[in-house]
Amino acid sequence: MNDRVEKRLIHFIRENKENIYRLAFSYVKNEQNALDIIQESIHKALSSSQSLKSEGSLKSWFYRIVVNTSLDFLRKQKRLQPMDDQTLELLAPSSEDAYHDIDLERALDELPHTLRTVIILRYFEDLKIGEIAEVLNENINTVKTRLYQGLRKLRLDIGEESLEEVQ
Amino acid sequence: MNEKLERLKKQYENITIPKELDFVVEKAIRKNKGRHGIKRLIGGGVAAALFITGINTSPTFANSMSDVPLVGSIVKVLTFREFNVHDGTMEANIKVPVIKNLENKTLESTLNKKYLDESKKLYSDFQSEMEELKQKGGGHMGMDSGYVVKTDNDRILAIGRYVVNTVGSSSTTFKYDTVDKKNQLLITLPSLFKDDSYIPLISENIKKQMKEQMKKDPNKVYWVESAMDDVPVTPFQSIDKNQIFYINDHGKLVIVFNKYDVAPGYMGVLEFTIPTAVIANDLVSNEYIK
Numbered sequence: 503m504n505d506r507v508e509k510r511l512i513h514f515i516r517e518n519k520e521n522i523y524r525l526a527f528s529y530v531k532n533e534q535n536a537l538d539i540i541q542e543s544i545h546k547a548l549s550s551s552q553s554l555k556s557e558g559s560l561k562s563w564f565y566r567i568v569v570n571t572s573l574d575f576l577r578k579q580k581r582l583q584p585m586d587d588q589t590l591e592l593l594a595p596s597s598e599d600a601y602h603d604i605d606l607e608r609a610l611d612e613l614p615h616t617l618r619t620v621i622i623l624r625y626f627e628d629l630k631i632g633e634i635a636e637v638l639n640e641n642i643n644t645v646k647t648r649l650y651q652g653l654r655k656l657r658l659d660i661g662e663e664s665l666e667e668v669q
Numbered sequence: 670m671n672e673k674l675e676r677l678k679k680q681y682e683n684i685t686i687p688k689e690l691d692f693v694v695e696k697a698i699r700k701n702k703g704r705h706g707i708k709r710l711i712g713g714g715v716a717a718a719l720f721i722t723g724i725n726t727s728p729t730f731a732n733s734m735s736d737v738p739l740v741g742s743i744v745k746v747l748t749f750r751e752f753n754v755h756d757g758t759m760e761a762n763i764k765v766p767v768i769k770n771l772e773n774k775t776l777e778s779t780l781n782k783k784y785l786d787e788s789k790k791l792y793s794d795f796q797s798e799m800e801e802l803k804q805k806g807g808g809h810m811g812m813d814s815g816y817v818v819k820t821d822n823d824r825i826l827a828i829g830r831y832v833v834n835t836v837g838s839s840s841t842t843f844k845y846d847t848v849d850k851k852n853q854l855l856i857t858l859p860s861l862f863k864d865d866s867y868i869p870l871i872s873e874n875i876k877k878q879m880k881e882q883m884k885k886d887p888n889k890v891y892w893v894e895s896a897m898d899d900v901p902v903t904p905f906q907s908i909d910k911n912q913i914f915y916i917n918d919h920g921k922l923v924i925v926f927n928k929y930d931v932a933p934g935y936m937g938v939l940e941f942t943i944p945t946a947v948i949a950n951d952l953v954s955n956e957y958i959k
Contacts, residue, residue, distance in 0.1 A: 512698055512702070515694060515698065516694065516698075519690060519691070519694045520690070523684075523686055523687075523690055524681060524686075527684050528681065528684070533685075533687050537687065537690065537693050538934060538935075540690070540693055540694060540697070541693055541696075541697045541840070541934070542929065542933060542934045544694065544698060544701060545697060545700070545701050545929050545934075548697075548698070548701035548702065549701055550903045552903075553903065571933065574935075575933070575935060577890075578888050578890075578935050606673060606676060606677055607677065607680050610677055622681065625674055625677075626677075626678050626681040656673070657673075
């Protein structure tokens, strides 16, 4: 039984490593740290795969580990956040198009983790509301509320900025 | 999905995937396969049983043989040799320790052989991983291995050997050998105690220390029950019978955990000093631990 779960888990990790990396990166914003999160998440997952009971929930379970590991890391890093070249480049306005997207991305980044995670999981990682609820260990209504809150905040922030641009 | 969200999604999908990702993932999988939450048994106790009978004390003789004429500190740890790899973005540096002037030559040569064999293995593992990484398009990779002398007093010599692996992220492992210089033998954790009751005694004390530390400093995180309702990881239950340890200069027992064993990676390699009162009843004697 354990072996089968482990095999499925390893398969899942291999198939989804790029998604997992992006998810981790979206929190820690740095290549080295994101790789660290990946390594640690795999370690946690494989060393406690016996706690994974229902077969279907593998995806939510693993995402949950990645999200929690990232948040743990951020809690620790809170006071000091160095940026690598890639991040600096990303933030530097290089072309007009990118510039607008950066405003949008910044708006997303400025959302509290609780709201941002829901948006990333729902729209970028295509998880169902029920799966997100499992990832966050919250009930479905909470997830829905956060999703609406997040979307509203995004629109609001973006909206205000476009008003300024018009003036 | 509206156009703004669509744009955000594009941004998200454009996050560059580093070429080290494959390697980090495969390595993490290989390392943890088949663990199922059970701590790997840490070797060291096996060889030790051989030496316990080989007690042979003659400090005068040892003294006359030594180039450092100091009773009790004649046993020395030196760097025996180094393995180095420099290949573009890949670098390894392995220092092999060697113990000199141990009277018990069997113990000395067994320890030294162990150090050399381990280093050779590290070196060849590094080379094959290097090849593997090259085939996958290259990347950064580094390894640093060496040793620290934690305790070196009249009675105790404690040598720690470490390996730091850097492939994108890093991992560190430590191993310790604690030698009784007077009686010329290798001290194992079980040999210090009358029976196995040290295992729960020490484990409970460590759990207590973990909780206290977490309370004092919210940045500290240990995988200990009650403090981790939200983390799907098996909490720390118990130390291994042959848990990594050493005896410090004050005669206190120090229990060591490698990175990821009982806490998230950023906590690094962890040491817990066990108050002697906690284990006093189970100690064979107060020879080493005071």
